[in-house]
Structures are given as C-alpha cells and as structure tokens.
Amino acid sequence: MSEMYANRRTRLREQYSAAGHAAALVSRPANVRYLAGPAPHGAVLLLGRTADLLLCPGPPEDRPTEGRPDEALRVQYLTAGQGDPAVAAADFAAGQGADSLAVEEHHLTVARHREIRSVAPRLRTADLGGAVEQQRVVKDEEEISCLRIGAEIADQALGELLESILVGRTERHLALELERRLVDHGAEGPAFPTSVATGPNSGRRAHRPTDRRVEEGDFLSVCLGATYRGYRCEIGRTFVIGTSPADWQIELYDLVFAAQRAGREALAPGAACRDVDRVTRQVLDAAGYAGGLPSLTGHGVGLEIDEDPQLAPAAMGKLDACVPVTVEPGVHLPGRGGVRIDDTLVVRPEADGGPELLTITTKELLAL
Amino acid sequence: MSEMYANRRTRLREQYSAAGHAAALVSRPANVRYLAGPAPHGAVLLLGRTADLLLCPGPPEDRPTEGRPDEALRVQYLTAGQGDPAVAAADFAAGQGADSLAVEEHHLTVARHREIRSVAPRLRTADLGGAVEQQRVVKDEEEISCLRIGAEIADQALGELLESILVGRTERHLALELERRLVDHGAEGPAFPTSVATGPNSGRRAHRPTDRRVEEGDFLSVCLGATYRGYRCEIGRTFVIGTSPADWQIELYDLVFAAQRAGREALAPGAACRDVDRVTRQVLDAAGYAGGLPSLTGHGVGLEIDEDPQLAPAAMGKLDACVPVTVEPGVHLPGRGGVRIDDTLVVRPEADGGPELLTITTKELLAL
Structure with a gap:
C-alpha cells in the first residue's frame, strides 16, 4: 500500500518539478487521501523535492479518522495555537528554502492564500490546478x-x-x-x-x-x-x-x-x-x-x-x-x-x- | 418570514454600504440560507444597492431542496453552459454599474476569485469577511x-x-x-x-x-x-x-x-x-x-x-x-x-x- 501512495506522489512530483516548482501543497481532502491514505479531517500534504509532510489540525484526539495515513509519511499534528495547516505547511516549505510552491487554487480560499503569502512572503505561489484530480481519473x-x-x-x-x-x-x-x-x-x-x-x-x-x-x-x-x-x-x-x-x-x-x-x-x-x-x-x-x-x-x-x-x-x-x-x-x-x-x-x-x-x-x- | 429575511439583508446592506461597497456577494451556504431561506445547493446571493438576486446552478430539476427561498427574492437558475453562479453574479453586478463588490474571501476559492476578476475586470473586489457569521451569532x-x-x-x-x-x-x-x-x-x-x-x-x-x-x-x-x-x-x-x-x-x-x-x-x-x-x-x-x-x-x-x-x-x-x-x-x-x-x-x-x-x-x- 505504502508503495502505491509513494508512486502516486512521485508522479505528481515529476509534474510540478517539470513546471519549475520546488514544492506542492495539496489541500483538497480527496486529493490528500489519494496521495497520503486516510488522513484526519482538514489535513494537508506538503510535497517537497524529497521529503513529504502531512500536517494535521489539532491534537490527534480531536481528529479521529478511519484508517491511518501512509506510514512512510512524516506526520505532524498542530497544537491549537498553531493555526491553519496549509499556512504552517507554506511556512515550513519556506524554511526549507523552497522558492516556489504550487497550490490548489480551486480549493484554497482567497483568505487562506493571503495568509500563506503573508507568512511566507518570499515564496512564489503558482496554481497546481487539477493535477491530482487528473491523476485520479x-x-x-x-x-x-x-x-x-x-x-x-x-x-x-x-x-x-x-x-x-x-x-x-x-x-x-x-x-x-x-x-x-x-x-x-x-x-x-x-x-x-x-x-x-x-x-x-x-x-x-x-x-x-x-x-x-x-x-x-x-x-x-x-x-x-x-x-x-x-x-x-x-x-x-x-x-x-x-x-x-x-x-x-x-x-x-x-x-x-x-x-x-x-x-x-x-x-x-x-x-x-x-x-x-x-x-x-x-x-x-x-x-x-x-x-x-x-x-x-x-x-x-x-x-x-x-x-x-x-x-x-x-x-x-x-x-x-x-x-x-x-x-x-x-x-x-x-x-x-x-x-x-x-x-x-x-x-x-x-x-x-x-x-x-x-x-x-x-x-x-x-x-x- | 419574508420580513425576517429582508431585515437580515438590510442589516448587511447597511454594513457593506458604510464600508463603501456597491454590492455584496454571499457564497457560503449557511450564510446564503440565513439571508435567503432554503436555497438549492451551490446558490449564491447578490445584494445590490436595492434589488437582491439569488443565483442557482443548473436547472431547478437538478437541484432539489427542502423548502423554498424567500419569495421576495428574484431567483435565477443558470443553464448548464452558464457556469459558476458566483461569476455570473459578479458579471450581473458589473452590468448594473456597480464599481465594487464585497465577497466572502474565507469561502471563495482563489480560482473562482480570479474568474470573477476576469469576467468583470472593472469591478473592484473587497473582503466582506465574517460579516454574516457575526450577524448569525x-x-x-x-x-x-x-x-x-x-x-x-x-x-x-x-x-x-x-x-x-x-x-x-x-x-x-x-x-x-x-x-x-x-x-x-x-x-x-x-x-x-x-x-x-x-x-x-x-x-x-x-x-x-x-x-x-x-x-x-x-x-x-x-x-x-x-x-x-x-x-x-x-x-x-x-x-x-x-x-x-x-x-x-x-x-x-x-x-x-x-x-x-x-x-x-x-x-x-x-x-x-x-x-x-x-x-x-x-x-x-x-x-x-x-x-x-x-x-x-x-x-x-x-x-x-x-x-x-x-x-x-x-x-x-x-x-x-x-x-x-x-x-x-x-x-x-x-x-x-x-x-x-x-x-x-x-x-x-x-x-x-x-x-x-x-x-x-x-x-x-x-x-x-
């Protein structure tokens, strides 16, 4: 199973890398599930050049789910004060030296997008579009x-x-x-x-x-x-x-x-x-x-x-x-x-x- | 009932008018319901200086609902080719001569927002924020x-x-x-x-x-x-x-x-x-x-x-x-x-x- 998820992430990584992006942020729930396995509600997946990170809102207790995410993934639960996982993911990507981040503009709201830009002003964002949806067909x-x-x-x-x-x-x-x-x-x-x-x-x-x-x-x-x-x-x-x-x-x-x-x-x-x-x-x-x-x-x-x-x-x-x-x-x-x-x-x-x-x-x- | 909805809309109108906006676009489903009554899934509400318009996706047959929207509202169903009700609403507002439109940036996606701007490039958009949520408390x-x-x-x-x-x-x-x-x-x-x-x-x-x-x-x-x-x-x-x-x-x-x-x-x-x-x-x-x-x-x-x-x-x-x-x-x-x-x-x-x-x-x- 883990290999299947890793292969799916590799296909996506090839795509956004070819488009010149250092990292991608997947936020649409069905897309997160497709690439990471069963994940808590509100989780987002950050794909970097190499390591991938699943960011989940709230402590584990607050966000039960059926099944577990892919064991190969690094999983991080945010505490109550740490806010939006998508914003935390962008912050993390910027901290890792990424200069551009592809995001799902058809899922991210204008307000979340603005918060990402204010937390990581040097990170150029681009549209990942329906890349994962395409892969899912x-x-x-x-x-x-x-x-x-x-x-x-x-x-x-x-x-x-x-x-x-x-x-x-x-x-x-x-x-x-x-x-x-x-x-x-x-x-x-x-x-x-x-x-x-x-x-x-x-x-x-x-x-x-x-x-x-x-x-x-x-x-x-x-x-x-x-x-x-x-x-x-x-x-x-x-x-x-x-x-x-x-x-x-x-x-x-x-x-x-x-x-x-x-x-x-x-x-x-x-x-x-x-x-x-x-x-x-x-x-x-x-x-x-x-x-x-x-x-x-x-x-x-x-x-x-x-x-x-x-x-x-x-x-x-x-x-x-x-x-x-x-x-x-x-x-x-x-x-x-x-x-x-x-x-x-x-x-x-x-x-x-x-x-x-x-x-x-x-x-x-x-x-x- | 109709008076209740009209009063709620009037309160909101006073708020966005005071902030200098000609019109407001409400897209978050619970907010649409609060201001318009039961509406089909995906409907958006456009509040103008005077007249209000409920825009619903697809033909009525496709989008059944429990109950009916406020009878005082003008309701318009889009046909399949007419696309996103939020975009159609912005187009309508621009056609009516509105120069600024407050939108729910915490609900609208980046992609929908961009489409609004491309359909109505002269319409300045601003953030309505959680104005309706506040009113609902x-x-x-x-x-x-x-x-x-x-x-x-x-x-x-x-x-x-x-x-x-x-x-x-x-x-x-x-x-x-x-x-x-x-x-x-x-x-x-x-x-x-x-x-x-x-x-x-x-x-x-x-x-x-x-x-x-x-x-x-x-x-x-x-x-x-x-x-x-x-x-x-x-x-x-x-x-x-x-x-x-x-x-x-x-x-x-x-x-x-x-x-x-x-x-x-x-x-x-x-x-x-x-x-x-x-x-x-x-x-x-x-x-x-x-x-x-x-x-x-x-x-x-x-x-x-x-x-x-x-x-x-x-x-x-x-x-x-x-x-x-x-x-x-x-x-x-x-x-x-x-x-x-x-x-x-x-x-x-x-x-x-x-x-x-x-x-x-x-x-x-x-x-x-």
Whole structure:
C-alpha cells in the first residue's frame, strides 16, 4: 500500500518539478487521501523535492479518522495555537528554502492564500490546478476492486428492500433503511444521501426523501451507493408499485431503459465523453423529452461521488480504459413522476469484454 | 418570514454600504440560507444597492431542496453552459454599474476569485469577511425555537435508545438506530455524524462508530443532534453498562460532570468566552488531566453545528444573551476509555433565569 501512495506522489512530483516548482501543497481532502491514505479531517500534504509532510489540525484526539495515513509519511499534528495547516505547511516549505510552491487554487480560499503569502512572503505561489484530480481519473485494479465491493453492497441493500413491504412506508424511512442495510453489509456509510422518490417525486435527480408514503400505482425510484475503503459507487432503479403498471409507465420506462442502454454501449476507451452523453440524450430527445433533461447523463466516481469525467453536452476529452463512470439518464414529468436508471460501470476495451457493469441489480421493470 | 429575511439583508446592506461597497456577494451556504431561506445547493446571493438576486446552478430539476427561498427574492437558475453562479453574479453586478463588490474571501476559492476578476475586470473586489457569521451569532426567538425543538427530538431519540438492550450491539448499529429515531421524531436528519463510543473508545470527541460491540462494564458515550428547519443542536452523554460502575468510572464521571457544571454556570451575557473555557478546563486540570484535553470545551450552534463563538483558551470576545452554545468537556484515558458530557444551552440574563438548558436528558451516571 505504502508503495502505491509513494508512486502516486512521485508522479505528481515529476509534474510540478517539470513546471519549475520546488514544492506542492495539496489541500483538497480527496486529493490528500489519494496521495497520503486516510488522513484526519482538514489535513494537508506538503510535497517537497524529497521529503513529504502531512500536517494535521489539532491534537490527534480531536481528529479521529478511519484508517491511518501512509506510514512512510512524516506526520505532524498542530497544537491549537498553531493555526491553519496549509499556512504552517507554506511556512515550513519556506524554511526549507523552497522558492516556489504550487497550490490548489480551486480549493484554497482567497483568505487562506493571503495568509500563506503573508507568512511566507518570499515564496512564489503558482496554481497546481487539477493535477491530482487528473491523476485520479484512471483507476488501478485495487481501486476498482473497492468500487466493485461497494457496488455489491449497494446491490444487496437494494435487493433486500425489494423483498419487504413497501406500500404505506415513507420515503424517509425507506432511505434510512437502505442506509442501515449498506452499513450492515460492510459499507463505511452511504456514498451520498440516499434518494427515495415516490409517485410525483419519482424520477427526480437527487430528490431528498420526504414524508410521502408509497401508494399503489406509484413509480418508486431509488438511488443509493456505498462507501467502501473511501470509494463511492452509485446505483439507481425505478420500480412500479402494484400488480399492473399503466401504459404510460411502461412506455416511459422502456424509453429511459433504451437511453441508458445506448449510453452503456457507447462506453469504450477513446470514446468522446460528449458522444456518450449525446447517444443517451438523443433517445429521450427523439421521444419529445428535450426540455427539462438534466445537465449531465453520467459522471466519474471514485474517492468522490462526482468526479471527472462528466458525460455532458459540453464535456471535453475522451474516455480511457479503467475509468469508472455512471450512466444515469432520467425523465421526470411534473405532477406525474418519472424514471431514472443509473449504473456504475468501468470502461474496458472490447478485447476485455467491453464495459464492466458493477451494479448488477436487474433493470427489468419490476412490479412490487 | 419574508420580513425576517429582508431585515437580515438590510442589516448587511447597511454594513457593506458604510464600508463603501456597491454590492455584496454571499457564497457560503449557511450564510446564503440565513439571508435567503432554503436555497438549492451551490446558490449564491447578490445584494445590490436595492434589488437582491439569488443565483442557482443548473436547472431547478437538478437541484432539489427542502423548502423554498424567500419569495421576495428574484431567483435565477443558470443553464448548464452558464457556469459558476458566483461569476455570473459578479458579471450581473458589473452590468448594473456597480464599481465594487464585497465577497466572502474565507469561502471563495482563489480560482473562482480570479474568474470573477476576469469576467468583470472593472469591478473592484473587497473582503466582506465574517460579516454574516457575526450577524448569525445572536439568535432571535424563532431560531431558538427551532433549536429547542431539535433538542427535544435528540432527547427523545436518546431516551428511547436507553430503554433498549445495548449489550452485544455494535457502535455502528446504535448510531444508525439513533439517526433513524431522530428522523422518526421529525428531524430533517442528524445535525452531524452520530457518535457512539464504547469501552476504550468512550470519551473520544467525534469518535466514528466502529464494529466494536457493547460489553458489560463499558463506558458508553453517545453524541448526537437533530437538524430541525436547518438548525442544529448537540447532546452528549456517557453511561456505564452493567449493574455496578467501577470506582475509577464513578470518579472520572463525577469529575467531568463537575467541569461541565462549572462551564454551564459560567454562561452569562458579558462573560468572556475564554473564561467559560477556563473554569471548565480548570476542574480537569486540577485533577491532573491537563494533557490530552480537547482544544475547545464548547462552541456556538445554529445553521451550522460548529459556529462562533468558540469556548477555547485563545478565544476573544464575550457572550451575549440569546447565543446558543455547547458545553462539552471530556476526558479520554488511552486504552481505558472516558467520559464526555455535552449540552446545548442558550445564554440568558440572570433576570430571565440564567442559561436555558435545551438538552434535558439526565446527567446522573446511569448504569444500563
């Protein structure tokens, strides 16, 4: 494990050194975790020419965490009076004679940045940009294995829910029950707030559960995910409550299913992200659902639930092998409800069997 | 309600106008909520000389929320291509002829700030600082009433847990059950991740629940809170499992109880925050627990669980009436466990009966 973290840091070091910087300060939590392992909340990582330092706020007691950072790292806990770890890191880098420091300008606030400059006025700061996020896009098999286990956990939790009685229960309760089952099956927690949407709420992206109860004839859409060793996956399904779905429900379901399948089938190394979005969206557009469509039809997952790449009309770039993404089109008809179908898949070359589906719960329209 | 939001905005407007700014951009989520009501995730509020504008990312469908923003506000949803609401707000302000814009430099990232400057190069930006956070410190009775209901909910959830069988159950399960009960009793959700700590874990601040099971003879410390209409409260208690606590457990409990009582009794309008911390900490110090004490012994609560003021050795400032704070000393003995006792109280003048205790679960040492 330690070697893996060291390799990741070496790749980053090569990058910022090539850009002429003596040191880099990584502050975005998921990036710190990627390079240093599980670290206390608020920790920052300082990469120097040679030695690396993890600076953590407060005494160890105050900042518990699951797991421990990479043992090869020097770890320093600040005492209460020592302030912001990012500022302390810049001070340390300046003390070591560094003349330039690359920082994550998309994460550091203006106020922290100013404090860094006042503590270390001779240290030139530059933008590290999304260098670590870029490195995180393509996953190794260790990371994919965490996502795969997380997906299995989510499939299990969802499967158990489907065997229970649903009519009369509220969205809130169903969401809580799913989250309990995720943890039962070994998740660290939900990967994001579990969404359960019934009747007119169904099909809405990231719907927050309400006190509405499941009724006969409802669409029920559910979106959940497990966090396993820090990695977050996502699955979304829509069901119909009662013995016989209405015609409009079957039609809408078939349409979203067709759109989602088109997206899944378009996943391949070298495929443009916008093309995957387009083939998904086209199916819905052609049926007259152009308006009100979500701004994206899928996104990367990993240490965060919403990572690069985005599958969206304006997305740049192409997919690589070993990139896990969601494919999650949906249609919501105001006042009536709708359908969302959401899988997590890993992009794989044709020779390896094509996209690997991690979330394997059936996508048949189940009447519950 | 709308008048309340308008009054808050007027107070802020007076402040930044007096500092010579034409407009202010509020981006920190809790501050947006305070001034605009429930708003979609990522929304920012632009206050002009007269009209105010709430800018929300993505189409409404993409960004559901609980409740609606203040109806008096003009609300604008950005389409996918329109980018960052903060940047759009600055562009709008410049278009309206504003020459200076106060921004929250402690929340805006360096990258967003740069984008604002490039979109509106003639707009001078300045630091709004913690103006909204300052305004949020003293609560009105409406806000306190939300905290009071939240505290009742947390008391109920905790009370029910104590009636159930605890031995053999894991920290994770107990935490999930508490969170389910919070929602059962009307909370929007937990105010922060519920902490359940058993045996050697007990007494650790913000301990994350593990798979350790409750055993006979354990200390069990629990910390939870409810979110009610956006407001977050906190309660922490420590219990002993089994019929007869050990002598060291009784002694440690009495000590932390005495420290916590000293802190509670020191809460009064005009009391220095550091003095409240000092009287609490002194009790523990005097018994030889100077090392390993947490960096603070209490903090404000409200729309966030960790607000100003801080009750800490280096804290500046004095308490005002109608400021809700926690008092939460604890001692953790590595390898053995420990005790935390945590209440949410509202600072009130002597004439009104002194500090108002919101979390009323007993602080006797219960043997469960």
